[in-house]
Amino acid sequence: MPYFEGSGGTSLFCTDWGRGSPVVFVAGAWLSSSSWEFQMLPLSERGLRCVAFDKRGHGRSDWVGHGFDYDTLADDLAALLVHLDLRDVTLVAHSMGSGEVIRYLSRHGRDRVSRVALVSATAPLMAWAPDHPQGADRGLLEAALAERTRDRPRWMAQNAQAFFATHLGNTVSAELVEWTVQKCLDCSAKAAVEVIRTAFCTDLRDEAAALALPVLIIHGDADASAPVALCGRRLAELVPDNRYEEYPRAGHGVFITHAERLNQDLLDFIGDPASR
Template sequence: MPYFDSHDGTSLFYTDWGQGEPVVFVAGAWLSSSSWEFQMMPMSESGLRCVAFDKRGHGRSDWPGHGYDYDNLADDLAALLDHLDLRGVTLVAHSMGCGEVIRYLSRHGDDRVSRIVLISPTAPLAVRTPDNPDGVDQARFDAVAADRAKDRPRWLAKNAQAFFATHLGNKISSELVEWTVQRCLDCSARAAHEVVRTGVCTDLREESAAVRVPTLIIHGDADASAPVWLCGRRLAKLVPGNVYHEYAGAGHGIFITHADRLNQDVLDFIAGTGR
């Protein structure tokens, strides 16, 4: 199986399917490269080279006890692009993975990157601060984290339906819900805690405003994990010249429940026909 060593020696697993223009997928918290199967299969068959990797602490990558801040995660992404010497890349990210892409651009530049797609982003800043008064109170995040740590399998199973917004009619089989929960459990307890804190508490407002590559932002208006009014819409106001799509009734698991529509939007954006 293919692995590469990151900047600090952490061994990271990746998949590499197809040939053509490269598209690199960056998963959100708890999920690994396997979560992108509904994008990588059709897109690799449509003439794109699709690459995804397991974040440190996730899936088949090493599970170190450190390095879950955006600097290290962005450096991991940079190490992958360097290892495969990818250029003209479309970066497609979900949830807090969007922050990894934004930090990558501010830390490593955009020489290798043609465009980015940010799906259900937790950026630009979710937590409440003196200059972000509409954010969610830190104490609330801490309480949720403490509850989740007591019984992570039960917490994930309990919150899975909200993740997919099934109460609004989004169709997903019980087997696929269970599969997604299992993917979320396939990361270390340290990683599960730290990456959420990184995604919630890191201020990416200034870096988002400095993005200079074409950007597509996709967010569901029923997202319980990254509320659209706090995340997607605000990010769309910051990133210069972006294309913004808001899906009615879509939750955070938009890459599964709305895979066909999302894939077409991404493909159109790559082809330069999307608006």
């Protein structure tokens, strides 16, 4: 069955393609498991078992009104790995999904996980703090959330080009832009607000510095959602055993605009079964 029970009995949808070493994909805010199709299909055809799930409040999972903190989201991820009894896992996370993975490792350990790839991460901290003056003011976050909530479809459509950094030459069809916007709208209004608060305000610096496994960090230097200086490069400074790849002129949606390069980087990191 494509459903499993997450924290607190929440019903969560998952997709499980292929056989071989397991790769679990964790989507970012507003997006569901279907956003990973440009990775899951080619990688499953290369001999990897590709698994993804819809976060609570997203896609085909229960649209509950609670549990959007990283502890609960990490427990949902843990429930998936136990449900499928996955071991020697590669976790691949996009955007705020990176925070879920980092919290999973600090909360549940790495017994089931061999390596981690963090793509366009919002970690380690986006908000201002006394020892983090480069962070953004939380008042600005609330103002932005209010603007989005007033007309989510309009806001998503207006910001889609920045998501892909098309102004720098990244080519995305109008149909694919529209498809992505619709995917971002396929979550509850409650989830859409709360996951952003979690991603923006949670301080993961100490947990990132304590990661004790190989980590691939991939970030676009034109990422408007998770600025590279605040996120990708800072993670690379904190994480002990990491390989850092910065994509020139890439925005937040690298899983689409740079799918071929991302897939090759993931295969190089995991080990390509087709080349063995």
